[in-house]
Amino acid sequence: MVDIFLTIMGRDLKLAYRRWSEFANPLLFFVIVASLFPLALSPGQALLQSIGTGVLWVAALLSSLLALEGLFRGDFEDGSMEQILLSPAPFGTVVIAKIAAHWIVSGIPLIVLVPVVALSFQLPGEALATLAAALLLATPTLSVLSAIGAALTVSLKSGGSIIGLLILPLCSPMLIFGTRATDMAANGEPVAAPLYLLAALAVFAISLGPLAVAAALRVGLE
């Protein structure tokens, strides 16, 4: 199991490295959204500060959704998914490994990057650590949710990338708790509650999500 996990993850990381420009995209997207907003709003300092958290979280959410859109498509189109499904490797493990690899490539850089951008939004220093922690807890859940969307999309082939977007409402709890934690930290309030909630959602998503993904992929191959 661990072998398979590492093999799949290693492969996906290698592919990501080979095609770094593709994987850098969501990050860039994040930077761009985050930097365009102030440009379009031309707000004063105070306004910028008050909307900063929200902008950052929405941008981070979108960028992690974008990142996962193609998670399974490549493997479907070149026949790799068939081979993997027919191999003796347990399929659930394969799915978890793929999501994990993708999170490493897209989630972790986000966790590092967001607080840096937050600096330019005049977010107070105390909020930065909380922001990073909240992202660390929220991004795995986002990854699992978008993987579900990606699996549904890919298995419906010609139709239904719409399903992918149906995932979005499911993401709103992460958005709300994440923004709240950051705002509370900025105001010097204790932030344990929203962080615990994020952690609980992450555990829940990671334990059940891959099952849904595997089922959707199986159907898609028929």
Added chain:
Amino acid sequence: MVDIFLTIMGRDLKLAYRRWSEFANPLLFFVIVASLFPLALSPGQALLQSIGTGVLWVAALLSSLLALEGLFRGDFEDGSMEQILLSPAPFGTVVIAKIAAHWIVSGIPLIVLVPVVALSFQLPGEALATLAAALLLATPTLSVLSAIGAALTVSLKSGGSIIGLLILPLCSPMLIFGTRATDMAANGEPVAAPLYLLAALAVFAISLGPLAVAAALRVGLE
């Protein structure tokens, strides 16, 4: 020439119709971004109004960038682009037709949709017509610019979604003029100047852009 234009445009529209969900995606994306922001910001009425224009424009810009990413990729991967390039059809016309089809599918709905969403942002009624007009002038330019990005990266095969990075700086004028026109209209000022600028940029982009696109596609096929 007109024949070829209509043939290509007809084909692309038909394909879009067959795979409508894919093309509805960027629009949905727009609606979601525009509606998530108030959720994440939970601002007061006044704040919402003041950031509304900016949010709308950024969301519209992103959605039209997203829409064009795959404009040429499909034709590349199934060999259609080779056939088109080798056919007696003038390649520049083909390119313009493809961009036009895509604009019909992604730009026009946006022009209709944005003012509707703008209503929910408490944008004053006078600004809505200006917003629609500005979008009408800005979206063709955005389409051409993203087509350039798509053409430059299509030959990467591995999916050069660095598109965002390439095109974004080029799009910022549209964002700036569009926001300005909308804001000015909301304040009751005359909006001719920014609209003229948008129109000038559109003419410029439409007349020269397709050349760049055609050149990039040719190189990509080698």
Added chain:
Amino acid sequence: MSDENAGLIAADLGVSRGGRLLIDGLSFELEAGDAALVTGPNGSGKTSLLRVLAGLAPPAAGSVKWAATEVRQLAPEARAGIAYRGHLNGLKKDLTVRENLEFHRALNGSEAPIDELLVTLGLRDVAGQRLRFLSAGQRRRAGLAMLKLGEARLWLLDEPLTNLDIAGRRLVAQWIDEHLDAGGMAAIASHQPDQLAGGGTLSIEL
């Protein structure tokens, strides 16, 4: 016959695609050393049949059993007994030939030596190149290499000779013969059955 050694049993099999029944009431068995040659005109359902045999798609009627178990219900380990090579090669374009093979070896828990295989297939010189930069036939060769990276007893091959040059076709025919001699089984769809040296012990015409 113990379950372990049982071969492939298709009983009263129906195969449909896109709502149309293509194959109806097909029954056959493959045991050690057996090969079924699936032939038929374009669009007759060869690919669809092989996908059902592999368990990728459900049969419209009847059943497919491998080692006495419904093929769609096989435990992961038991699946190692079946290798399917379809129209698609199942290789990543952005990995090198060697990396692709190493990945599939690991996936199938095999220890087969890759270097020898690359030499046999004439891919040694391009082993370090990404698949994207290979010719059509070279890609097909790399795809077929995967047959040797695992211990599958049943080979399901969909037009394995596509894009191969003469030497390549001869090699594949030889591999199949060796596989059958060693007690393996195969179901092969092909438009060039004459090029498969031994031919099949069983012929399925659609």
Added chain:
Amino acid sequence: MSDENAGLIAADLGVSRGGRLLIDGLSFELEAGDAALVTGPNGSGKTSLLRVLAGLAPPAAGSVKWAATEVRQLAPEARAGIAYRGHLNGLKKDLTVRENLEFHRALNGSEAPIDELLVTLGLRDVAGQRLRFLSAGQRRRAGLAMLKLGEARLWLLDEPLTNLDIAGRRLVAQWIDEHLDAGGMAAIASHQPDQLAGGGTLSIEL
């Protein structure tokens, strides 16, 4: 010889791919009724050569002329004289067979009757289906149909027989013969040259 009727002239042609020179100093001419059979092992450069002849890629050295003009500099109308069918079919998966053919007919400004063509190719029953739902051989047939949708005098065919059943292969061979008899030209890469009835008047071995 007037420019109009001049055929294909490759002079001292060099073809390279990914920085490696695959073909060097190749010179040949095709005139009315000539066919060049390009053969060679996998990866020897057949596809690369045909792409250069079609003007899709630049030659590494030498020149390719069609109707006395450098092929990469042909005017759009002159390009109608060349048809290239590669490993890819160049059809849209989400259009039906008929829609695909209609599109290519319009693109090439041809008036060829599509219905007859569909019958000849055995695609009448699937004419209204999206390409996505066709078998590999049916897709290939639809791809080859495009040869008849235009007035190309030079056919560049890259393994046209792939995935085709016997009837299909026979049809393609017959088409080629008719095309040559009518004063056409062809350059064909294939691993099964024996299946192309007439064979070539010229043989290019890589």
Added chain:
Amino acid sequence: MKLPRWFHRFGSPPYVYALAGTLGPWIGGIAVVLIAAGTFGGLVLAPPDYLQGDSFRIIYIHVPSAYISMMAYVILAVAAAIGFIWHLKLAHAVAVSIAPIGASFTFLALATGAIWGKPTWGTFWQWTDPRMMFELLLLFLYLGYMALRAAFEDRDKADRVSAILGVVGVVNVPIIHYSVIWWNSLHQGPTISRLDGPTITMDMLAPLLIMIVGFTFCFAWLLLSRLQGEIVEREYAARWLRELVGESR
């Protein structure tokens, strides 16, 4: 369009390689002298600004690098266009060599501007400042150009595709520039006056001009040395290069 005959010599890698080798040290030397003089003038001779104190001295890096960042992009685009139209590999090599240098100067302008902003405006970054936005977008243009190149395996293809981007980008540079400025002139953000005090004195201005010229030479020097490297990489297999290397051994 035909290129003038003398120009063709610049299409010959050995000639340009040798030329770069000869000119490089001279230009580098001049750059060092000018920058040293400018630094001395700026840090020691120039009086402190009566409003900003000594912090204004960062101008001696900031303004030259901002200027170079723009000039470099224009040169890049011209080189790329020449390369694309006349299939001149060396012109492409020039464009490629400029990109990272230009990006560095852009970054330098951004960084020094940000550092300067802290004491003057009380913030590192001001989203509403048109120059900052312009410079940031310029950095994106450079990065996009470099990323696009990096994504190609085939150098020839990379050359031509990125050349298209370079040219499209330069068309946009003035548009971005003016749109950003116009936009700000209407949206009055928090009012910031830059160096509004007394008009710059000669003591302050002269070192600045010297620095600008020095930076230009420095840019040329960097360009020549990168170009040499680029030529070596491209002509890896060429006979003249092997002979040259053989000679020097």
